[in-house]
Amino acid sequence: MLSLLLALCGLALLAILFWLTDAGRRALRRRWDAWRQRPHLFRVTRRIDHDETHFSLHLTPVGGKCRPFIAGQYLTVLGPLLPAGNHAERRYSLDRWDASPGEYGLTIKKEPMGRVSGWLHETIREGDELQCRLPEGDFVLPEIGDNAPIVLIAAGVGITPLRSMIHALRARASGPVTLFFTARSLPGLIFHEEFETLAREWTSFRYHARLTGQDDMWEGNTGRFSAADLVTADNGRAHYLFCASHAMIEDLSQGLRDKGVPRSRIHYELFATSAGLCGNFTMTVGEAEIPVEGYPSLLAAMETHAIPAVSDCRAGHCGLCRRHLASGSVEHGPGLACSLRPGEFLPCIAVPTSDIRIAA
Ligand code: FES
Incomplete structure (x- = not known):
């Protein structure tokens, strides 16, 4: 009887210790997150x-x-x-x-x-x-073997996270790595000389640059990249990482899927296009009627006009900015990474396709 009691006490003690450890871990995690989050x-x-x-x-x-x-x-x-x-x-x-x-x-x-x-x-x-x-941030290199091909596709200032990845890949002597970089004009091809130099010095690195606009100083290729261009770097194992606009990612990732590249090997990060929102549309919130053309996002337009808006990721992941559409229509594109109920939309990534009214 006594030994049974001791065993039960031992089990209870273990459970308390486990709870304390788990709770302690969570408390530590919360403190760490709070520290990271503070400016x-x-x-x-x-x-x-x-x-x-x-x-x-x-x-x-x-x-x-x-x-x-x-x-x-x-x-x-x-x-x-x-x-x-x-x-x-x-x-x-x-x-x-x-x-x-x-x-x-x-x-x-x-x-x-x-x-x-x-x-x-x-x-x-x-x-x-x-x-x-x-x-x-979660837009990082996927966990793959060191010799699996990496194909990086950037438009304009979207090059920044991919340049960081190129530095990391070079440090660990990974390869092969191929960069497809496009911009409207030559100044938009930031770090172009650095990549050209890298392509000469690092045999595992290939670099393709194109301008989509006219620039008298540019002697390289012009026009958009196609999925057919991108798959030339594939050997059936390549991972594709995009940092570009909705339209470019949607177009090229669909092209890759049509060519048999599984969705699991396509990764992307969106950024607002420099042209901002297009279309002569208005967003009505309460009494405010806001022309949205040129704003980087509907969320940015709301903030500028002091419309209360909660946000975190600004990239369609967290769902914090969700609002209800009272009328009109929007499109989300490939950046939508959280589930929405009927009528909900994300002002951080949604693009209006008509005048819209946001429910109070
Ligand atoms: S701010 Fe995160 S989804 Fe809009």
Whole structure:
């Protein structure tokens, strides 16, 4: 009887210890997440203006060291205060990678109606301080063998996370790696010389660049890449990583699937096109009637007009920004990565296809 009692006590003790350990782990996790999520102060140690709209910022933490990150991740930058009293926030991919980074690098395109990119471009200089959250993000290299081909496809400033991945792939001598890089004009092919040099020095790296617009200074190929171009780098095992606009990803990923590439080998990150939203449409919220053309997203238009909007990922993943459509229509494209109920839409990625009214 006594031994049974002791055994039961032992089991109860083990259960309590297990609960404590599990609870402790979760509490630690919460504290770590809270620490990561709080803004940290960074100093701009260098600013490089590539042309009138593209610029790079080098950042070092004030009173600390850069934490290692995974190639492809981003920093969240806190921009100017919004009318609602909170900071406008934008995620910018880290544009370089090092196992022990001495600084973080961002390369940004000033968007025509970009609240944060415009603010950074106009006001932030070397020596200034910026608030940023620590690196995070899931658009990273897939776990594959070192010799599986990697095909990277970037449009314009979408090159930034892919450049970071190229640095990481080179550091671990992976290969083969093929980069397809396109932009409307020559200034949009940021880091073009670096990739040309890399293609000469690193035998496992292939580089294809194209302009979709006219530029008298450009002597290379023009026109869009097709899925047929991309599969030339495939051997039945290649993984494709895109950082481009909705339209380009939709077109090329469908083309790849038509050629038999399984969905599991296609990965992507979306970014707003520099042209912003197209179409002479309005978004009505309560009494406010907002022409949305040119805004990077419906969410950005809402923020600019002090329409309360909650957001996190700004990329169709978290679902936090979801709203109800009272009338009109939108399209989400391939970035939609959370489930929506009928009538719901995500202002961070949805593109209006008519005038829309958002339910109160
Ligand atoms: S902010 Fe995350 S889905 Fe829109």
